[in-house]
Amino acid sequence: VTNDQLLTLVRDLRRRKARERRTLFVVEGVRTAEELLQSALSVRGALSTAAFAATERGRAILEGFAQRGTQLAEVSETDLDSAADTEQPQGILAVAETPRHSFESLATTIGSTVRVLVLDAVQDPGNAGTLVRTGAALGAAAVIALSGTADLWNAKAVRGAAGAHFRVPTLQCSAEELVRFLREQRIPLWGAAPHGTPIAAVVDPPRRLALAVGNEGAGLSAAVLRAVDRVIALPMAGGVESLNVAVAAGIALYALRP
Amino acid sequence: VTNDQLLTLVRDLRRRKARERRTLFVVEGVRTAEELLQSALSVRGALSTAAFAATERGRAILEGFAQRGTQLAEVSETDLDSAADTEQPQGILAVAETPRHSFESLATTIGSTVRVLVLDAVQDPGNAGTLVRTGAALGAAAVIALSGTADLWNAKAVRGAAGAHFRVPTLQCSAEELVRFLREQRIPLWGAAPHGTPIAAVVDPPRRLALAVGNEGAGLSAAVLRAVDRVIALPMAGGVESLNVAVAAGIALYALRP
Numbered sequence: 001v002t003n004d005q006l007l008t009l010v011r012d013l014r015r016r017k018a019r020e021r022r023t024l025f026v027v028e029g030v031r032t033a034e035e036l037l038q039s040a041l042s043v044r045g046a047l048s049t050a051a052f053a054a055t056e057r058g059r060a061i062l063e064g065f066a067q068r069g070t071q072l073a074e075v076s077e078t079d080l081d082s083a084a085d086t087e088q089p090q091g092i093l094a095v096a097e098t099p100r101h102s103f104e105s106l107a108t109t110i111g112s113t114v115r116v117l118v119l120d121a122v123q124d125p126g127n128a129g130t131l132v133r134t135g136a137a138l139g140a141a142a143v144i145a146l147s148g149t150a151d152l153w154n155a156k157a158v159r160g161a162a163g164a165h166f167r168v169p170t171l172q173c174s175a176e177e178l179v180r181f182l183r184e185q186r187i188p189l190w191g192a193a194p195h196g197t198p199i200a201a202v203v204d205p206p207r208r209l210a211l212a213v214g215n216e217g218a219g220l221s222a223a224v225l226r227a228v229d230r231v232i233a234l235p236m237a238g239g240v241e242s243l244n245v246a247v248a249a250g251i252a253l254y255a256l257r258p
Numbered sequence: 259v260t261n262d263q264l265l266t267l268v269r270d271l272r273r274r275k276a277r278e279r280r281t282l283f284v285v286e287g288v289r290t291a292e293e294l295l296q297s298a299l300s301v302r303g304a305l306s307t308a309a310f311a312a313t314e315r316g317r318a319i320l321e322g323f324a325q326r327g328t329q330l331a332e333v334s335e336t337d338l339d340s341a342a343d344t345e346q347p348q349g350i351l352a353v354a355e356t357p358r359h360s361f362e363s364l365a366t367t368i369g370s371t372v373r374v375l376v377l378d379a380v381q382d383p384g385n386a387g388t389l390v391r392t393g394a395a396l397g398a399a400a401v402i403a404l405s406g407t408a409d410l411w412n413a414k415a416v417r418g419a420a421g422a423h424f425r426v427p428t429l430q431c432s433a434e435e436l437v438r439f440l441r442e443q444r445i446p447l448w449g450a451a452p453h454g455t456p457i458a459a460v461v462d463p464p465r466r467l468a469l470a471v472g473n474e475g476a477g478l479s480a481a482v483l484r485a486v487d488r489v490i491a492l493p494m495a496g497g498v499e500s501l502n503v504a505v506a507a508g509i510a511l512y513a514l515r516p
Contacts, residue, residue, distance in 0.1 A: 126384075130502045137505075139495035162500070200515070235512060237397035242420070244388045247395075247508035250501065254493060254509045257458070 003073035006045045010083040010093050016151045023098045025153040028089040030057055035163025036094055037064040044095040045071035049080050052091025061092065070094075085155035098153055101169040103181045106142050109169075110185060110208070113258045115140045118178065118189070118212035120224045121148030122245055127216065128152055129160025130246035136164035138253040145172045146224070148215070175223040182210055188229040191220045192252050194242070196231030205256040213249045232256075261331035264303045268341040268351050274409045277356065283411040285352040286344045288315055293421025294352055295322040302353040303329035307338050310349025319350065328352075343413035356411055359427040361439045364400050367427075368443060368466070371516045373398045376436065376447070376470035378482045379406030380503055385474065386410055387418025388504035394422035396511040403430045404482070406473070433481040440468055446487040449478045450510050452500070454489030463514040471507045490514075 001009070012018045013026045024044060027036045034057070036043060046065050052058040053074065065072060075083075083093055117135035122128050128150040135143040145152050152158075152170050173181075182189050191212040212228065214220035220228075234248045243251070259267070270276045271284045282302060285294045292315070294301060304323050310316040311332065323330060333341075341351055375393035380386050386408040393401040403410050410416075410428050431439075440447050449470040470486065472478035478486075492506045501509070 130505065133502060134505050137495055137501045138493055160502075234395075235397070235515070236395055243395045243508065244391060244418075244504060246502060247388065247392050247505050250505035251508050251512045255512065257493070 001045070001071070003075070006071060006073050006095070007047060007075060007079055007083055010047055010095060013095065014085045014155070016154070019098065019151065019153050023100065024095055025098050025158060026085065026155050027094040027096060027158060028084055028086045028092070028155045029159050030061070030090045030092060032159050032163060033061050033092045033094055035166055036096055037061060039163070039166035041099060041166055042097040043068060043070045044097065045073065046092065046094040047073050047075050047080055047083065049077050049091040050074060051077070058091060065094070086159055099169070101142070101171050103171070106169060106171065107185060109141060113207040114187065114209070115253060115258070116187065116210040117143045117249060117253065118210055119143065119145045119149045120212050120221050121146065121215040121218070122213065123150055123216055125150040125154040125156040126160045127245050128154070129157035131213070131249055132157070132161040132168060132170060133164040134246050134250045134253070136168040138250065138257070140168060140253065142169045142171060144178060145170065146178060147174050148221070175221065175227060179227045189227055190230045190232055191224055191228040192234060192248055193220050193225070193231050194233055194236065196233040199232045199234060199252060199255045202232060202256065205258065207258055209256060211249070211252055211256065213245050213252070216245055259303070259329065261333070264329060264331050264353070265305060265333060265337055265341055268305060268353060271353065272343045272413070274412070277409065277411050281356045281358065282353055283356050283416060284343065284413050285354060285416060286342055286347040286350070286413045287417050288319070288348045288350060290417050290421060291319050291350045291352055293424055294354055295319060297421070297424035299357060299424055300355040301326060301328045302355065303331065304350065304352040305331050305333045305338055305341065307335050307349040308332060309335070316349060323352070344417055357427070359400070359429050361429070364427060364429065365443060367399060371465040372445065372467070373511060373516070374445065374468035375401045375507060375511065376468055377401065377403045377407045378470050378479050379404060379473040379476070380471070381406070381408055381474055383408040383412040383414040384418045385503050386412070387415035389471070389507055390415070390419040390426060390428060391422040392504050392508045392511070394426040396508065396515070398426060398511065400427045400429060402436060403428065404436060405432050406479070433479065433485060437485045447485055448488045448490055449482055449486040450492060450506055451478050451483070451489050452491055452494065454491040457490045457492060457510060457513045460490060460514065463516065465516055467514060469507070469510055469514065471503050471510070474503055
């Protein structure tokens with residue numbers, strides 16, 4: 001493809017539908033590009049500015065891409081900004097193939113002890129990205145995004161996750177598909193909501209466990225609340241309505257660690 | 259003041275220096291305005307659009323302000339956006355007096371058990387706001403921002419904290435001032451860093467404790483690392499470099515709860 005076609009592709013990939021149809025996503029920013037280079041993902045091409053190539057980290061990244069045979073295109077600052085989804089792309093946009101994960105592939109990796117993090121209509125891409133990062137850091141085998149959740153492959157979500165997308169398997173599905181998989185695998189589903197058992201009172205959490213956190217405003221959906229085996233509650237002092245959803249997930253995964 | 263003067267004031271308050279000189283800050287967005295109304299803070303004035311006043315929640319907020327004798331000014335969408343610091347001000351900007359807290363006032367509230375959250379050069383205003391919210395939810399008596407930390411009264415930080423600023427005392431000071439206060443109060447200072455003791459191995463945390471979390475990239479500053487009595491480490495599975503700083507603080511405050 002020509003450099004112009006690559007630019008057009010990156011612009012198109014700001015749309016979720018385009019990302020899903022092409023199974024491609026865009027990496028923006030120096031650090032995320034470095035994480036991409038260290039991953040096994042296939043990189044289709046990279047747009048960068050002359051200023052980026054003039055920095056030490058920039059040169060190292062471009063050399064890394066070149067060694068992998070990635071198409072490199074130098075574009076103007078204006079063109080790069082026109083194709084970026086995050087506020088400061090830092091001179092680099094790379095297109096990579098979205099890793100394909102399925103319940104079948106996930107099933108083969110699940111041992112006697114497992115944690116799965118479920119996002120139930122988490123709307124903000126930044127929160128979704130931080131949740132992928134949190135799940136990865138706390139050892140989740142997968143992060144599952146239910147319908148209504150921001151696209152985990154949105155550039156803001158990818159960037160917010162600091163490379164975690166390249167390590168932890170992520171899946172999108174409906175609540176029904178999730179529940180079927182968890183039943184087959186005998187993995188109980190717990191949900192975080194204010195009316196639940198205080199998490200500090202939970203002793204001996206199950207060795208296999210999926211934990212669902214809900215929408216920033218509305219909490220868990222009716223479908224998930226019907227399906228959960230247990231509801232647990234996070235600490236909430238002095239009338240604070242709720243924790244940020246990623247902070248809540250971090251505390252819950254820590255408190256319920258096997 | 260005239261409506262034009264109020265608009266000029268709000269615009270000026272986007273600058274940290276102006277907020278500090280005037281000890282005023284700006285609340286943006288429907289939910290944060292509702293939280294402000296429920297707080298004891300003094301509200302100087304509010305700018306809103308006709309569209310905001312036409313909504314049920316908007317009308318209730320404006321009536322609440324009116325009952326408190328707050329100056330109300332209706333402005334155009336364009337003027338409101340020109341004065342806003344967050345991306346979607348949702349038709350409402352209110353100016354309130356920054357609560358004044360000091361180590362002297364804090365000292366009078368500290369009992370035999372206390373938690374203090376310390377932000378050591380946390381740069382992102384969104385993270386700073388989420389940290390205030392996290393500290394409040396986990397029962398911290400105060401959130402202290404050391405030099406280099408984003409202004410906690412930045413509109414993005416205030417909005418990200420979901421009203422927590424109106425409940426938990428916050429202070430800004432240097433590392434030296436903090437250390438002096440903690441020594442006087444016999445409150446040990448612990449810091450979160452990768453080389454520390456795994457937090458799950460900590461038994462019986464002290465009843466009085468200040469916990470410091472560091473910059474998103476660089477971690478704790480040299481000044482804080484020199485001053486800490488103990489370093490603790492957060493979980494970090496599968497090569498993930500670090501948790502988001504607010505998630506890290508949430509897990510640490512939970513794990514070290516009295």
